[in-house]
Amino acid sequence: MKVGCFDSPVFREHDAGPGHPERPQRVDAVRRGIERSGLGGRLEWPLVRSATAVELLRVHAEEHVRAVEATEGRTVPFDADTQAGPRTYAAALHAAGAVVDATTRVLEGRLDRAFCLSRPPGHHAESDRVMGFCYFNNVAVAAAEALARGVARVLIVDFDVHHGNGTQEIFYTDPRVLYVSSHQFPFYPGTGLQLEQGSGPGRGYTTNLPMPAGSTDADYLMVYREIVLPLARAFDPELVLVSAGFDAFGGDPLAGMQLTADGYGALAGICLEAAAGAANGRAVLALEGGYDLDGLASSGAAVTRVLLGETPPDPGGSASTEIVRRLPLYRAALAPSWPSFSR
Numbered sequence: 106m107k108v109g110c111f112d113s114p115v116f117r118e119h120d121a122g123p124g125h126p127e128r129p130q131r132v133d134a135v136r137r138g139i140e141r142s143g144l145g146g147r148l149e150w151p152l153v154r155s156a157t158a159v160e161l162l163r164v165h166a167e168e169h170v171r172a173v174e175a176t177e178g179r180t181v182p183f184d185a186d187t188q189a190g191p192r193t194y195a196a197a198l199h200a201a202g203a204v205v206d207a208t209t210r211v212l213e214g215r216l217d218r219a220f221c222l223s224r225p226p227g228h229h230a231e232s233d234r235v236m237g238f239c240y241f242n243n244v245a246v247a248a249a250e251a252l253a254r255g256v257a258r259v260l261i262v263d264f265d266v267h268h269g270n271g272t273q274e275i276f277y278t279d280p281r282v283l284y285v286s287s288h289q290f291p292f293y294p295g296t297g298l299q300l301e302q303g304s305g306p307g308r309g310y311t312t313n314l315p316m317p318a319g320s321t322d323a324d325y326l327m328v329y330r331e332i333v334l335p336l337a338r339a340f341d342p343e344l345v346l347v348s349a350g351f352d353a354f355g356g357d358p359l360a361g362m363q364l365t366a367d368g369y370g371a372l373a374g375i376c377l378e379a380a381a382g383a384a385n386g387r388a389v390l391a392l393e394g395g396y397d398l399d400g401l402a403s404s405g406a407a408v409t410r411v412l413l414g415e416t417p418p419d420p421g422g423s424a425s426t427e428i429v430r431r432l433p434l435y436r437a438a439l440a441p442s443w444p445s446f447s448r
């Protein structure tokens with residue numbers, strides 16, 4: 106099993122401002138988790154390159170790319186919680202470049218799977234908007250690269266605790282990309298309602314699974330086994346990309362979910378199962394959020410073990426009555442576009 110891990114010193118050069126939770130130590134924490142678990146030597150570590158203008162412009166407006174580029178060497182606030190520093194542009198280029206390159210290598214068979222420790226994260230960045238600690242939408246740029254290379258169907262699974270409004274916006278009318286997000290709701294950024302399902306030819310190719318605060322491993326696994334996996338099988342993607350946010354970890358300072366490292370490992374296992382059909386196992390995970398350093402270390406290691414082919418952990422437990430109550434609602438929302446959910 107050839108698994109690539111994409112890390113770069115440049116990821117740590119983005120300074121979001123003093124006291125900001127989206128800090129360079131986050132990448133160090135994931136890296137520490139991987140090394141302490143003795144997994145580093147089993148991974149390949151390709152050199153990370155910048156994304157090119159051509160790659161970025163497939164999903165971002167030219168003015169957006171120019172606006173981020175214009176922050177080079179300066180400190181520029183975009184909104185209350187998103188500020189670019191002198192090296193943010195370089196880091197954002199590398200963050201997107203890593204996921205594009207990982208995807209390319211997986212599609213070409215040079216790697217089986219990959220994990221990108223990309224920073225800054227990307228899933229809140231819209232086609233023309235910097236938002237929520239995100240500048241370029243790393244996973245969306247990689248999905249667009251896959252489409253440009255002739256891949257017909259890309260599944261993006263987003264298990265970050267927040268809704269990936271940017272990824273949703275970018276592919277909202279595109280039936281070639283199925284975007285599936287589980288997220289705490291109601292919560293930042295306020296999007297991700299079940300009724301947001303895509304539009305035009307993309308109708309049915311956006312799936313939102315809003316979950317209540319306090320959801321546990323068992324809650325997530327029920328939703329992923331009962332909804333995400335059957336949906337993935339119906340879509341039969343040729344590539345699976347994962348917005349791997351670790352901020353649903355119990356104890357994350359920004360959110361209120363209760364996932365454990367084992368829970369994250371199990372979710373990664375389901376994402377790989379989703380890649381078992383036409384994707385032939387091709388999967389790329391990219392770091393999004395996650396602000397508890399110990400959570401990042403343990404969850405990052407758990408996910409890496411699964412990518413390396415180890416049996417996913419089984420955290421056990423039983424789902425809450427609230428999640429059991431929601432399952433038929435999730436299915437009902439999917440049924441019009443996905444007939445297998447109407448049975």
Ligand SMILES: [Zn+2]
Nearest residue numbers: 265267352394
């Ligand atoms: Zn998040």
